[in-house]
Amino acid sequence: MKECTFCKIYKERKGIIYENENFFARFDRFPVSPGHTEVIPKRHFASFFDLNKQEWENFKPAISEVIETIEKTDLKKVYQGFIDQPLNEKSADFCKKILELDYINKKPDAYNIGLNEGEAAGRTIDHLHIHIIPRHFGDVEDYIGGIRHIIPGMGNYRK
Ligand SMILES: [Zn+2]
Numbered sequence: 001m002k003e004c005t006f007c008k009i010y011k012e013r014k015g016i017i018y019e020n021e022n023f024f025a026r027f028d029r030f031p032v033s034p035g036h037t038e039v040i041p042k043r044h045f046a047s048f049f050d051l052n053k054q055e056w057e058n059f060k061p062a063i064s065e066v067i068e069t070i071e072k073t074d075l076k077k078v079y080q081g082f083i084d085q086p087l088n089e090k091s092a093d094f095c096k097k098i099l100e101l102d103y104i105n106k107k108p109d110a111y112n113i114g115l116n117e118g119e120a121a122g123r124t125i126d127h128l129h130i131h132i133i134p135r136h137f138g139d140v141e142d143y144i145g146g147i148r149h150i151i152p153g154m155g156n157y158r159k
Contacts, residue, residue, distance in 0.1 A: 004044055004125070004126070004127050005125050005127070006038075006040045006044075006125060006127040006129060007044050007127065009026060009040075010024055010040070010042060014026075015027065017037070017066075017069055017073070018062070018065060018066050018069045019042075020058050020061060020062050020065070021054070021058055022041055022042055022043070022054060022055045022058040022059075022062070023039055023040060023041055023042065023055075023058060023059070023062040024039075024040055024042060025037050025038060025039045025040065025062070025066045025069070025132075026038055026040070027078055027082075028131070029082060029087045029091045029094070029095075030090065030091055030094045031079070031094055031095065031098050032131075032133050033098070033133050033134050033135060033136070033139060034075045034079075034098050034101060034103070034104045034105075034134060035070040035071075035073070035075055035108065035132075035134040036131065036132070036133050036134065037066055037069075037070055037131070037132045038129040038130070038131060038132075039062050039063060039066055039129065039130040039132060040127065040128065040129045040130075041055055041127075041128050043055070044127050045127070045128060046123070046126040046127060046128060047117065047118075047128065048115055048117055048128060049117075050128075051128075063113065063130070063132065066132055067111065067132065070108070070132070070134060071107055071108070074105065075098075075104050075105055076099065076104055076105055079095040079096075079098050079099045079104075080099065082095040083095050083096060083099070101139075103136045103138075103139070106136065108134035108135060108136060109135060109136050109137050110134075110135040110136075111132060111133065111134055111135060112131070112132075112133040112135060112146055112147055113130065113131070113132050113133070114130070114131055114133075114147055115128065115129065115130045115131065122150075142156060142159075144156050144157075144158055144159075145157060145158075
């Protein structure tokens with residue numbers, strides 16, 4: 001059986017940028033935006049609804065402190081590193097696109113925070129992970145609707 005990707009990352013302590021008692025975080029290797037991070041429970045389970053009481057208590061501080069960490073990090077250096085030692089070609093392409101953005105090291109204007117709860121919602125790794133996606137004015141043509149855009153064409157309720 002293939003070892004769980006996130007359990008392996010935690011065991012090998014690869015690219016961990018933050019941890020508390022119950023969670024750790026790393027930069028996504030296929031970043032949607034500069035600083036795109038995954039917050040991951042140390043315990044292996046798939047569903048958000050299986051967070052126990054202690055994990056739930058440590059969840060909010062993990063999110064807040066990861067955001068502080070993202071804002072303090074030199075992201076140019078991070079993605080250059082990911083290009084120099086690429087996970088694969090696709091990951092290198094994603095990181096190159098991010099490096100070209102002129103707002104790469106600017107403090108984000110906003111965040112999308114979300115998770116894919118179940119396969120039909122897009123989950124591909126059965127170990128809970130919460131995406132933190134920094135956002136900037138101008139990163140998309142029209143930001144109205146935010147995560148509503150996961151169903152193409154249904155995001156913008158104003159137009
Ligand atoms: Zn796991």
